[in-house]
Amino acid sequence: LADLTAPQILRIVNHAHYLKQVSVPWLAPQSKKSARLRMPSQSLFNKSIALLFAKRSTRTRVSAETAAVLLGGRALFLGREDIQLGVNETPRDTARVIGGMCQGIFARVGAHEEIEELARYSPVPVLNALSSLWHPTQTLADVLTLHEHAHLFDTALKTPPPANKPLPQLRPLTIAYVGDSTNVLHDMLVTYPRLGHKMRVASPEKPAYQCPQPVWDRVTQLGCDKDIWWGSDPKEAVKGADVVVTDTWISMGQEAEKAQRLQDFAGYQVTEALCRDANPDWKFLHCLPRKQEEVDDQVFYGPRSLVFPESDNRKWTIMAAFDLLFGKWDLAGEKTLK
Ligand code: CP
Ligand code: NVA
Numbered sequence: 548l549a550d551l552t553a554p555q556i557l558r559i560v561n562h563a564h565y566l567k568q569v570s571v572p573w574l575a576p577q578s579k580k581s582a583r584l585r586m587p588s589q590s591l592f593n594k595s596i597a598l599l600f601a602k603r604s605t606r607t608r609v610s611a612e613t614a615a616v617l618l619g620g621r622a623l624f625l626g627r628e629d630i631q632l633g634v635n636e637t638p639r640d641t642a643r644v645i646g647g648m649c650q651g652i653f654a655r656v657g658a659h660e661e662i663e664e665l666a667r668y669s670p671v672p673v674l675n676a677l678s679s680l681w682h683p684t685q686t687l688a689d690v691l692t693l694h695e696h697a698h699l700f701d702t703a704l705k706t707p708p709p710a711n712k713p714l715p716q717l718r719p720l721t722i723a724y725v726g727d728s729t730n731v732l733h734d735m736l737v738t739y740p741r742l743g744h745k746m747r748v749a750s751p752e753k754p755a756y757q758c759p760q761p762v763w764d765r766v767t768q769l770g771c772d773k774d775i776w777w778g779s780d781p782k783e784a785v786k787g788a789d790v791v792v793t794d795t796w797i798s799m800g801q802e803a804e805k806a807q808r809l810q811d812f813a814g815y816q817v818t819e820a821l822c823r824d825a826n827p828d829w830k831f832l833h834c835l836p837r838k839q840e841e842v843d844d845q846v847f848y849g850p851r852s853l854v855f856p857e858s859d860n861r862k863w864t865i866m867a868a869f870d871l872l873f874g875k876w877d878l879a880g881e882k883t884l885k
Pocket of ligand 1: 606
């Protein structure tokens, strides 16, 4: 998301809201007259999107496959065991070959450099489905979820947004993140301050849990750092927070560090007690998959939790990104989002 402007990010999120309304008719009852007109864009008709996934996925994969269907196209799941990449073929050659047959590549990789290389050599757009440094489509879903629940943060709004209406504005929020400096956090850091929100982050003091320099460089280039407080005390981080967010303490590929990490993150579990000084109406977000150590059941399954609307919104935001950045890309090129 650091590669997009704030209006471009909101354009995708608002488009996701529209696609959700027209794809799930019972969300927005339509008049008979408008029913035929109000259907999802078919911008992927006769097109194929490659899902190049080197790591496991439930939400991102299912979102991508089902969204491609709704847009009239097809997604090809290409897992690590399926194709020559990494065993018999380089990322450079793979990008050129797949890009010669498909109209977009949605890639989940290990090291972030791998997706940079795919993007460099692909003739078609490449979207990040998660890398070591970033997870942009997760933040898109989180932003949509917060806008849909704007009434929970703003007494003047009172009710959820009516069907067929644009997304409501969000009042400036304080968003706290407690946990590891993960790909999920990094896209929040380059997005929320540009949308007018403040961030408060707590991670343990060890260098391994601090923001990687290439990410912090993007944060400062975008001027986001002035709206980010960063410390090591989770109780301090959640003070006054409207939203509390966390991620797993053991990301994919870090399984060997589990014992050390459980020790280092002691005291970071999100609970009612930890968040005593948050805004009394605070809400909870988590990208999932979730482990009990980072958030207890009372919060995760309780009334503060927006985690399942958030996971539903992975589909609509990925669908919006596919429509604007794959389906319509060859019609309008880089102007698609302007
Ligand atoms: N949140 C998320 O990316 O989930 P998956 O790993 O299941 O896709
Ligand atoms: N930080 C986690 C996110 C999973 C969606 C990981 O990279 O495994």
